[in-house]
Amino acid sequence: MGLLDGLWRGRESVFDPGNAATNSIQLTGRQNRVSLTKQDAASGHLRVNLTWRMRTSDLMGPQRESLLRHPLRALKPPEVVGHSQSMVNVDLDLGCLYELQDGTKGVVQPLGDYLGDVNAPPYVKLSGDDRFGSGSGETMYVNLDHRDAIKRLLVFVYIYDQTPAFDRTHAVVTLYPSNGPSIEIALDERQPQARSCAVMMIENVKDEIMVRREVKYVYGFQGELDRLYGWGLQWGRGYKTKV
Template sequence: MENYRVVLTKEAPRMSLPADAGRMRVTLNWNAGGPAPIDLDLCCLWEFADGSRGCVQAFGGKFSAPRNAAAPVIAHDGDERAGGPEGESMTIDMSQVDVIRRILVFAYIYDGVPNWAAADGVVTVHPVSGPPIEVMLDGSDPRARVCAMFLLRNVGGELRIRREVRYFTRGHRAMDAAYDWGLTWGRGRK
């Protein structure tokens, strides 16, 4: 039972998360090697119950939400350009679930040729209790630089996860429009 995990698939794409207080970890791992190295970034769009919205990402040093809060709801651990064994990660404070309306976790190919198949990415949600939940980044579009991986939604005080794995060839703006986030996007740099 030690290696037990849940894998969200097209056939079984959703589940409820345990309601335990604490920090839930989200990790993105990928194969950065090969003839054309790939730098993936773990990011998320967030919307809180008060209607505020934004993005947690390496661009612009937006590593938490709310930004500069003493107790952020979402906190990114920093940029990992090499794809190493630890990958990139962020945490979500499950004791603040009532603040969350929805969170869309996505990956962005910051550097390298868009080659999701070679990256062989997997995002893993580590709930406060219970087995890890994995989403494989399969079925890719070789022209896409952005992949919406999963959506978290607060339904009556319960956080539910749904596998998305949707690729966007027109980047962040197209993904934003597809999920009706309504953010203003500009060019960014790490």
């Protein structure tokens, strides 16, 4: 059972055309925003999906580096090696800080079972908590039929356990709008000590639903993301039960 400070109390669209084969848009540091409204995708349920896997280079660890320097060693019988630090159990969680037009603020996240509601405020619902990085990952739904009630949503990812490992995972957050291509944001920057990452902001700007890439890593948890973006919530200690 882990412990962290992460339990809540109380312009013009510019984007990368993406990969035609997969019909997706990749938001990058230089091309960092897209308008769902201009794509006729600002209604229905917006699906937000987090998936991750260990980086291939880290799965082999020092052994891979040795083979690159000395290729003939690959012909020798494999050595039996113990459990290394690189083989950690990574538990990435998907969450969302929300602010509604009426001033209501809060969080949707697995920690504390703040799973939200898709048909009532905050119109954001987390489907569950994937602790093992399965193929389906974690999924959150945003009901854009109530977009007039939404001011801004900050989608974030954090590492629940006490082992920072963003540098050893390849995580991707993908938006699946009701219409048009999916939108991908890769968390592929090596930030070995970071525990949380603000991934994207979904914002209602003059009745236009904009998605903006953030990808800002912090060394703390939700409380630090709150301070970075000025949410103003009060935070306390939170737990996850063992499975």
